[in-house]
Every structure is written in C-alpha cells, then in structure tokens.
Amino acid sequence: MIEQNIMVRGQQMHVKMTGADTLPIIIFLHGFTGTSSTWIEVMESLEGSFKMIAIDLTGHGKTDAPAEPNRYAMEEQVEDLAALFSTLNLKAFSLVGYSMGGRIALAYTEKYPEHVHTLILESASPGLKTEQERQARREADLKLARRIKKQGIEQFVSFWENIPLFESQKQMSIECQQKVRMERLSQRELGLSNSLIGIGTGNQPSFWEKLRTLRLPVLLITGEIDNKFVNIAREMNVLIPKAIHRTVKNAGHAIHVEKPTLFATMVGEHVKKQKI
Template sequence: MIVHVRGLDIHVVMNGEDHLPTIVLLHGFTGSTTTWQETMNLLAGKCRTVAIDLTGHGKTTAPEDYIRYAMAEQVVDLEELFERLALDSFMLVGYSMGGRVALAYTTRYPARVSSLILESSSPGLRTEEARASRREADSRLADRMVEEGLPAFIDFWESIPLFATQKTLSLERRQAVRKERLSQRVNGLANSLRGIGTGSQPSYWKALETVQVPVLLITGELDTKFVTIAREMINEFQNVRHETIEHAGHAIHVEKPLTFVTMIEKHILKSEN
C-alpha cells in the first residue's frame, strides 16, 4: 500500500492479522521491503509484519532536496505513518541504515516501541571530526553515482569488503539481491548518502542509556567492525543482549534467514516474560 505522509508517498507492505504481535522492519541502504520477504514468510502466522520503504528507496518518494532525507525528517515521517496505520505498539527491527533510523526513532518516540532489534547497526560516529570526514566521503560517493550511473555504482557497492560474505550465497539469492539494488533510483540513493549517511546524522551514543525497552543486537561473526561496535553499545543500554551469528557477515537476514527469525522469536518470548 501507499500512505501519503508529509508530502511523501511511503510504500508499506503489511502481512498478518491484527491480533498477532506486530514487527516493523526497516531496510538498509540500497534495500527495500523486498529484502524482508523471506523474514516475513518465516514469521507468517506468528507475527504481523510491517515493512517500509524508507525515503528515496523502493517505491517511496525520492525528494530532490537531500535535506528532506535527514534523520530528523525521517523519524517524524515514521511517527505520522504509524499514527495513520494505527500501530500503537510494536517491535522495531532495523538493519544497518535502517537500524540507525530505528534507534533514532526509539530515542525520540519511545511510547510505541515495545522492544528494539538492531542488526549490524550503530549509533553513528562519536566525534564531529569523524562525522565531517564521513560526510565528505559520502558526498564524493554520491557525486560518483550521479556521474557514472546506477549499474556502475552497484558493481562498486557489491565489491566492498562489507559484503564479501555474500559471494558465498547461491546464484539465485545473489541475483535477487542485485535485482533489488538495481531497482533503486540514482537521486534517491545519492540524496540518502548526503542526507542520512553516518556522517550526516547525529551521534546517538549518549542517548543509548535513555532507551528503556529490551534491546537485541545481532551481528555476524565475520563482520568484525560491527561486532566491535555492538560490544561497545552493550555497555550503554539499560536492557540489552548481543547475539553473534556464526559464519555470517553484515546482512544476517539475507545470509542466515532462519537463524535471524529464530533470534526474533526468542526476543519476543524474553520481552514478554
């Protein structure tokens, strides 16, 4: 379905009956609701799933002004969207970029979030110096994408070390991931880098201690950068667990979908007890 929110058409995919526990799913950079299809299938009959195309991704509007992609804008969009959808209480799941958005939303609008799952994500960069350096790098990458086109950018994106483990996936699964990435729009991805990249968003490290709901951090053991970040985050949250999945990299829900869903189901049970 398409929901009109603050000048944007936001694409949402909802599955499952209203009485089931609700899980909201936020994808990563170059992703869309499609990335959650297997997760939603595995949760069918157990949960109501709500997958959202974030600003500039999938079938959601891609504004021309990168300021409209800023974290502050996106969390307000989500709040109004949840109000329109009458989602009063849900588990919020975010992967990578979507995890940063999920964390930002939870710190600003905690009332709706019953628990939080962050997959391969971070609270941002700690210092302004680090953020400035990252903004510059992301701006150059966005310019390169506009100049060279989407296929060349996706070739580059798939070659970075962060996604090296995805080369072990079946050909069918690799082709599906690539198809999803190639379905994006250049202006949407470029403005997303400029507007809500890790260097553009605020640092949420100091806000972690304010999160009162149960938190689950999921990382792949081969994704050493984000394993380290998760270990640092553990010391800041009030109520947190960290699960590291063997033989997995950055995108656990793609590489180990059954294990990922099992972690969600266990988290639901622990949160309810």
C-alpha cells in the same frame, strides 16, 4: 501479503503488510540500497505469529525520492515514520532495523520510546562519536553521491556489491546473490545519492551518549565476520541497560539475507520473550 502506498507528510511511502491485526506487531526497516522486499523470507518464516510491516524508506524502493537532500535527514525520516505509524494506527510494536534502517530505528526509539516494546538492531551503529569523524564521513559520502549521479546505478551497484562489507555474501547461492543485485539495481540515482548526503552516518547526530537512557529491551545482532560492527555492538551492549548481543557464526553484515531462517528465529524468540 498486502502492498500499499500511503501519503505521509507530502510523500508516498510504500509498505508491505501481512498477518492479523490481533497479533503482536513487528516493523522492519531496510538498509541503504535495500527495500521492503529484503525482509520477505524473514516475514514468511514468522508468518502466523505476528502482524508484520516492512517499509520502503525515503528514496528507496517504491517510496518517493524527494529532490531536496535535507528531506532525507534523520529527524525528517523519524517524523515520517511517526506519521506513517499514526496513519496505520500502530501504537505499540517491536522495531527491527538493519544498518541504515537500524540507525533510523534507534533514532525513532530515542524520540518515541513509548511506542516501542523492544528494539532489534542488526549491524547498526549509534553514529560517529566525534565531529572530526563525521566531517570525514560527510566528505566520503558526498564523493560517493557524486559517483552515483555521474556513473549511474549499474556501475555503482557493481562497485558497491564488491566492497569488503559484503564479501561474505559471495558465499550465498548465485540465485540469492542475483536477488540482492536486482534489488539494488531497482533503485534510483536521486534516491541513493540524496540518502548518502541526507542520512549518511556523517550527517546524523551521535546517539552514543543517549544509549544509557534506553529503558526498553534491545537485541543487538551481528555477523561474526563483520568485525567492525561486532565491536560497535560490544560497546553498545555495555552502555544499554537491557541489551543482549548475539553474534551469528559464518555471517557478515546482512544476517537476514545470508541466514534468513536463523535471523527470523532469533527475532521471533526475542519478541515472544517480551510477553507483549
């Protein structure tokens, strides 16, 4: 696996790449507090069948963490990806996004559909429907951002890993839990707090009204324990013309972490069906 830092729109972006240039391309976008490393097991399972690229998003992992929260905004991150893909000469690919990365993947696809063969969204949403919901979320995320700056990464991670969204991860092996914890602890206060302010769900536009305009195949993956996102995916499935919704048994929010081999199989089979 090759690791590389690439200058994109004035900031260094870190990527992991594997696979021959002649193979179909899959790009992976992680969630909040994650890095490209979260996809390693999935990528290893798909080795030999695809060229794969996992990206550290702005403020995460080894990608730069700008001081200005506006630099983390959805439209900025979409343009970062567009510039990165252009630099890497990636013209057509399948795009996988988890949670925050899924929101960014959806926004990118809405703006640049000609580059995306198929979109795979894991536990992701199109944003919040009303301004009232967005305002409440902005206030909550701002409080959380201040908490990170005040208490530091370690206390924040101890809080974050115990929220109900990640309860099912306590069923994983101690080794897997520790790996996830170390990935979260590797983050920077500035990157996480600015991500909450700049690209939190309350700060992004709602894409609910645009789902009907998506013309490409979309796979929605949710864990059955994650009721909130199962319900969101059901709503999305009704609106997106070529959507398929798959729910994974005994899994929560992060299926690719809890059941990486199964997740890889689902992604691989879906991409191969597109006859790229």
